[in-house]
Amino acid sequence: MEKEKLGLIAGGGVLPTEIIKHCNNTGREIFVIGLEPFSWEEQIKDAPHIFAKIGEVGKILKNFAKQEVKEIVMAGGIKRPSFKELIPDWQGAKMIAKLAIKKMGDNDLFLAVIDEIENYGDCGFKVVGIEDVVPEMLFSEGIYGKTKPSDDDMNDIQRGIAVARALGSVDVGQAAVVQEGIVLAVEAVEGTDMMLSRAATLKKQGKAPVMVKVKKPGQDTRTDLPAIGLQTIELLKKYGIKGIAVEAGAILLIEREAVIKMADEFGIFIIGMKI
Secondary structure (H helix, E strand, O other), X not given: OXXXXXXXXXXXXXXXXXXXXXXXXXXXXXXXXXXXXXXXXXXXXXXXXXXXXXXXXXXXXXXXXXXXXXXXXXXXXXXXXXXXXHOOOHHHHHHHHHHOHHHOOHHHHHHHHHHHHHOOOOOOOEEEOHHHHOHHHEOOOEEEOOOOOXXXXXXXXXXXXXXXXXXXXXXXXXXXXXXXXXXXXXXXOOOHHHHHHHHHHHOOOOOOOEEEEOOOOOOOOOOOOOEEOHHHHHHHHHOOOOEEEEEOOOOEEOOHHHHHHHHHHHOOEEEEEOO
């Protein structure tokens, strides 16, 4: 059965490029709207596209309707804007007023935006998750590559899972760094890079720390699904982190072969776990 035309709202990073590549390889039609200033020409050049600011909701939805898009996926990093940065069009201003943007956590905000998109006119838009478009990009259970976590690493991983899930339950972050049972750092609005940098300044001699990344409990997988890529492995090496454990079925692995190769070269373990 032929897939319906896909609309992609592209933020930053390589994830939008990977989705475009997948659609081109499988023959699925795709139309892309790159969100300024996060997306750029080289990133989305292999698909029909336009650019729009994050507040130009009317422009985004009208172009998807014009292109006869039915399914819409959101992929790539964006920074939550301030009111001053939004500069919305009329449709965007109405949405902002309705959503009371200042009072929402990220997950609630994403869900409200999805509701607005799916109820726009009589277009029949349906927002789908990346795993619906490229299911093979999701982590499965097991060890990736040649390096395996030790028993002590597994103890730290279990500690990290408990902490990361507690963070996610209050919509704060999705990751933690643990060394010998001590939580060195947790992820908040600053993101993974800063979390790892902070952990590196606090680690002690002995067994190297590990990082854990999970989905927020109850998180809708159409929104802000966490991802691991080459940059993640580079950061683990840079900051002396021994490996990473992720929640299987809930985290994306971008550029799988290249990531595993780099992790093997650095002696870093990667493990997907059912939680």
